[in-house]
Amino acid sequence: MAHPLFWPGQYYFYPIGNTSAVSLTRDLPPEAPADILLLGCGDARNILYTIFCEPKHFGRKLDFTCCDFDPAVLARNVLLFTMVADGESYLTIWNIFYHFKIDRHSHDVLVKQCKKLVAMSDTIQHWKSSPYAPFLKMCTDYTLAELRRHWGLYADMHELPQKRVDSVREAFDKQSRASRENITLIFSTSRSCGPLSTQGISVVSDQFMNYWKTGVTFTDQADIADANILNPTFAYSLGGEGYHVHYGTDPLISFHLAALLGNGGGSASVPDAVACAKSQFKMWCLAFRSSVASTSHLCIRCIVGEATVVCRTLHAHSLTGTLNVNLPIAPWKGEVLRLGADEYQRGIAPVTFNVIDTSNLDDHIALLNVLVTSIPLLSSEPASVLYAESLLFNSENPTKEFTDRLHADLTTMSLLLGLSPVDYLSGFTTRSNTHEVLTFRALKKKISVGQFHQVTTWKSPPSGDPIASRCAQQILPPVFDSRQLGTLFYDIYESLFGQEDAMTFFEVNRHNIQKAIGTSNLIHYIRESFVLFLAFVKDRLDVAEEMWCDVMDRFLALRDTRAKVPLSMDLLHQHDLCAQLYRHSVYTISPYRANPPKIGRFATWEAVPHLVRIILTVPREKLAVLEIPDGIQVGTPLLQGEVFSTMVTADFQHYFSSVDVAFGRAILVGSEANPRVVFEEDTKGWDGDSSLIASFTVPTRVLTDFVSPTNVNVALGIKSTPATLVSLSSKLGTKIILHSAKLMDDSHVYLIPEQPLPRRKARTSFAKQEQAGTDTFVCQIGESGAPIVELDEQCELVASLTSRIPITDEASQAYFGSGTMPRIAQISSSVLRLTLGGRIQDVAFPFPIIGSANKLRLARKSLYIEVAVPISRALKADGMKFNHFPVIDTGHSSLNPWSIHRINLSHLPILDLNAKNVSAWLNLHAASMFSTREQTLLKKREADALAYVKDTINTIICRFSGTQGTPRRQIFALLDKSRNHIDTILFIDNLRFDLASHTVVCDGYVLPLTPELMDKIREPFAKLGPATNREMSHVGVYDGELQAWKRLLPALVERCRSSWAHGDKCEYLAKGTIPLTDDMDTYLDPLCSCGRGKGVEGMRKVGLWKPFAPHVTRIAVSPLFAVSYLETVARHPDAHKCCVCRGRGKPKMHMCSSCKKVRYCSRECQKKDWNDHKPRCKAPSKLQ
Structure with missing residues (x-):
């Protein structure tokens, strides 16, 4: 894998999720089949909750591919799924899945189920004949074998010698004490309480202490006493036999506790909290069982493997059909990932996905690694989405740290990646993390706050433009200036690796040096990581070879300038970088164009390649230096391959960071002319006594050209960092080498040829979608060329995008030749409309733009027009301000809100407004949607449509709930202050908890008033006068706000559409625009009629509302939260x-x-x- 190889240190097992469950289909149209990839999937909570949230009306296909590098995670999940499918009691399943200790009955059920699974899983073919095979698939033979091994361990654990069982129990008791020591408040679980997280800290902390003290969620002493058997499903993991469960594990984190606290006056007991979680678990299990038993297409695929390895293997298969790219399934493993032929060669299993969830892999392998390996698997459908999240932070301000994780400006990187965070473009999010912000601000000066939950939703920018999304296939990848792109690459490279050199490290971290030294081993990028990034960009931008050579020449020239310091880390890694560039077919430096000499170990080879793989046997005893007697390792140093000279006078030392290791033995096969090595892995791993086999790739010329082969040593060493120098230099010397051997020692050092990896470029454009109605993208003048990116003088920020339109249309040529001046106007977030005489040309860009600042360049002799525009994003002009809330036609009469997530209102609990202390938290939560900037704008009444819309939503929530001392109101008329006119009425039935998004949502109905409708409803409308809380409340709307509401309403309707579909006669599809109008003077309905009068039972329950039921459409109105990382910081x-x-x-x-x-x-x-x-x-x- 393209990630540093860590000495494993203390392994932590995550059998239970560490964030509350979310729906993985929250950004897909309900009609769209869902192919979902879960990277680092963790437990089953998100799958169960997704199925629970699904609208029953549509019954779409749900196909989950679940990847985790710890087979114990998947073994537990499959165990849960099969017990639920078999109809086992949800209480028993709860005990087995969540309790460290279980009672005799639960243990008997567990053993019986495990033996049942073992009996039907001896082969893939046997598994396929099992009753679970229709909805549970195994992606590799290794996956099934590992899951079966774990089920066998679970079934047999209590048949082990008592000494081993006692050892496991002692490990649990030790971890139990450690988890409870010095902890009084648990903030990680309190985030499951959402906007009531502060009120929930006490109860979740008490529950956590009880859980780790007793091993169960029970509070009844008799139940606690009965649960006296260690749960085997927590005793086995990649850490081996024992208790390696993470000290923060808590069953309640997976569930949603906001409704319990909100409807309980802000407080709850531990039994209440546990009962709430169990109730949700029961509903999830019932939904899963119903889905399995029905004709719906549910499929859950399991694959054991490290996330980036799985991604690279799936991508290679999608391009070349190969099942195996010879990548180890995970660090410290010798088994390579090989996809199952039946599912993948026959094209049954998906290899591209319209939903990719990356869990919090950002914390473990870094965001850029996650994106580079997962984006190629994202489907080209307009609704496709990728989720990333993080829990940990290293800086002083976690709200701003997200933008640093990409090591370049977010706009620039979005153009390179082809994806951007939705909230970065829209300027708001409907998922709240304000409880995270408020908690951090309140506690940062009092205690050490270790977590800050940040979730980002990534989509293709053109997919958020109703016009550009229709022609996305025609938008060519952007073109960068080769010199600027090479400079940008170098700056990213320097950001990734600059602190490897001691002087830079101490200079950058001089204000917090102790923390910096302590975390200096937390490195997530190696040279191969950067090379994979380059390969990704080269393919996505479709860079021509000649231009790519210019880009790389510029990058390498800058790097060479900075790498001339003797023994600088960059100089020591020079051949590491060049080898990976050649291996991944990204770039070939000059020395690689000549054949290496046949000398030393290569004298007898038939052909000497440019790369070889060194395989080094490291005796087991050499690892003891990294262990202390009680078995706890010394930190997590990083391992690397090394090649150096044994001659004191020779300045010859090179590091290679892409290292594979596993316990076992290497066996030389083949011949002297064509050597090959096979590897026999010791399945006992750390518990065995085999040597460690390390391998890494080096340029052949490193072993032949600089020093006589007889004077060359190869080694497995430890990366030099301030932390490792402090802890290990006294044991291993300043070079920190674990083990070395002479290159010519053919009994401990094997060399085999290493060929460049095959690469085939993927398509980067959207698949063309079938469109109904009017084609709104016009092309009458000529075909637009690829947009040209100009960076600023520092090659960091995007200065402009330029599109050239060659004038090939004869009529247009005549207009242009006669001196006609083109006119240009922006018609959507990323599309300009160019008018030349009577001809029209739409020009689409790959990112939102500031069309009002366009500049035209006219070449009347050469017959082309160039239009240059600055780039836009949230807080800038134009761009998404054309419509903050786009609803996109995704094809086949399927519409989807782009910047607002979907919800199933019937599954959201209602807030009891008569509960105690509602105003104490609800007012604060609603007000937290505003940024400081927006609060200032509102005070000054400066025009900002989004801020005004937020203010109106806040008013509706407060007046409906009555939390500000005024009588409750349920009917709201949007009063256009500029014209003293009302044309939109909102009926709010309930306020519900949007549990997964940690906020609230108004469940209501919208009545757009048109002259034709008023003629029909004039009499009942006149009755909407004073009648207790049925009285209509006028809410004033200001400059441009009513127009924004007309654009928002279709998204609010679409987000809760769960019982009806858009028909062939849908006005949106016929007209080709959503909304149908945003004109203030037309008095037309902005909504289509497809949802009118459907799902409006709430209207019929109220006598005064009933006459309007056939004319209203259901909506879901929720706060629009500011984005914490968006504030602009000027360059110093x-x-x-x-x-x-x-x-x-x-x-x-x-x-x-x-x-x-x-x-x-x-x-x-x-x-x-x-x-x-x-x-x-x-x-x-x-x-x-």
């Missing part, structure tokens, strides 16, 4: 970098006096760059 002058060496000023930066586009740190760098810069050093051509 000291942050400018030299365009030659990327260094800082000496002592200050100098800008080129002519073009004023580049800066230099010194005259020397300016002179060095002049030959390259001279052709570029000119003022931009005149724009019209």
